[in-house]
Amino acid sequence: MSVSYGRRATSLRRAGTTRVLSGVDLTVRTGEILGIVGETGSGKTTLARATVGLVRPEAGSIGFEGTDLVRLTRRELREFRRTGSVQFMFQDPLRSQDPELTVRQTVAEPLAAVGALTRRERAERADEALALVGLDAEALGSRIPGQLSGGQRQRVSLARAIVTRPRLLLSDEPVSALDASNRNLVLSLLDRLRRELGLAVVVISHDLSSLAGIADRVAVLYRGRLVEQGPISEVLEHPRHPYTALLTASAPSVRREHRLLPAQLSPARSREPWPDDEGCVFAPRCRFAGPECRDEPRPAAVAEAGRSHSVACHHADRWRDLLG
Ligand SMILES: Nc1ncnc2c1ncn2[C@@H]1O[C@H](COP(=O)(O)OP(=O)(O)OP(=O)(O)O)[C@@H](O)[C@H]1O
Numbered sequence: 040m041s042v043s044y045g046r047r048a049t050s051l052r053r054a055g056t057t058r059v060l061s062g063v064d065l066t067v068r069t070g071e072i073l074g075i076v077g078e079t080g081s082g083k084t085t086l087a088r089a090t091v092g093l094v095r096p097e098a099g100s101i102g103f104e105g106t107d108l109v110r111l112t113r114r115e116l117r118e119f120r121r122t123g124s125v126q127f128m129f130q131d132p133l134r135s136q137d138p139e140l141t142v143r144q145t146v147a148e149p150l151a152a153v154g155a156l157t158r159r160e161r162a163e164r165a166d167e168a169l170a171l172v173g174l175d176a177e178a179l180g181s182r183i184p185g186q187l188s189g190g191q192r193q194r195v196s197l198a199r200a201i202v203t204r205p206r207l208l209l210s211d212e213p214v215s216a217l218d219a220s221n222r223n224l225v226l227s228l229l230d231r232l233r234r235e236l237g238l239a240v241v242v243i244s245h246d247l248s249s250l251a252g253i254a255d256r257v258a259v260l261y262r263g264r265l266v267e268q269g270p271i272s273e274v275l276e277h278p279r280h281p282y283t284a285l286l287t288a289s290a291p292s293v294r295r296e297h298r299l300l301p302a303q304l305s306p307a308r309s310r311e312p313w314p315d316d317e318g319c320v321f322a323p324r325c326r327f328a329g330p331e332c333r334d335e336p337r338p339a340a341v342a343e344a345g346r347s348h349s350v351a352c353h354h355a356d357r358w359r360d361l362l363g
């Protein structure tokens with residue numbers, strides 16, 4: 040899919056649109072956790088927002104159980120969202136929770152749109168969801184978000200996201216604001232829920248190492264492009280795109296040998312989306328760059344038939360030989 044945002048006119052440029060995601064093609068299956076990693080501004084939240092229908096892609100498709108969500112009319116999309124089959128946990132739980140609603144009301148809120156449930160059934164479903172995330176509904180159900188710890192608040196967000204019994208859950212930076220013990224708790228909850236509820240889960244993170252324990256596969260975004268995707272152990276141990284190798288280098292627990300890499304290939308300073316008509320933005324600093332890298336549109340990191348690991352690089356094999 041490709042996504043653009045409208046932009047206002049400034050003294051330097053006219054009003055128009057900026058493409059912030061380009062040709063991103065991903066699949067997540069039932070019971071699977073797909074990690075999405077990338078630095079700030081790479082388009083992770085935009086990708087999640089587009090998948091749940093909060094922003095409409097300008098090109099591409101979003102297939103969900105045989106329906107292309109991009110082709111739905113506005114009304115059909117609204118109906119689809121009301122079913123709660125796809126849920127989104129926002130990046131900042133404090134801002135996304137109404138400060139005046141109790142925990143039980145917060146968790147039950149999405150059920151109001153689903154309809155056909157009595158008030159009592161909604162309360163029961165909320166308590167069930169709270170129990171699934173390990174929170175005591177009796178003790179915490181009537182508190183407001185301000186009376187919870189950060190870890191508890193994040194678990195309330197998770198309970199709220201699963202209360203509609205979704206089949207796909209997108210979770211935006213679920214652990215970045217948490218300390219180590221809460222981080223492990225939330226990640227292991229996601230891991231358990233995808234197995235127990237048969238959920239397909241997308242976990243967004245700017246930190247590759249936090250995905251290492253739970254994701255099955257990982258997709259690496261760089262300035263709105265997908266540069267590499269594959270099974271997480273393979274991507275961590277044998278990255279083939281230099282940007283992924285840079286990410287593994289800055290996560291010391293992941294792979295020590297790649298720490299030397301930043302000296303050879305410093306990351307680009309710009310965080311602007313990668314322009315559509317530009318060749319590989321790594322070319323000025325890449326030791327394997329040839330004319331094809333500068334001139335030809337870069338190859339897409341789209342999983343080819345029979346290949347689970349794909350890389351958007353003309354010379355991925357040479358990088359693989361170098362990186363080991
Ligand atoms: N509503 C919007 N209107 C215009 N541009 C936007 C909007 N939301 C995001 N952008 C731009 O789109 C790009 C991608 O933003 P996005 O929030 O998806 O990145 P991200 O990877 O989630 O970053 P972070 O790690 O900081 O959360 C950025 O250049 C950002 O400035």
Ligand code: SF4
Nearest residue numbers: 319322325332352353
């Ligand atoms: S080899 Fe070419 S395509 Fe690959 S990272 Fe280097 S410049 Fe980009």
Ligand SMILES: [Mg+2]
Nearest residue numbers: 083084085130
């Ligand atoms: Mg974000």
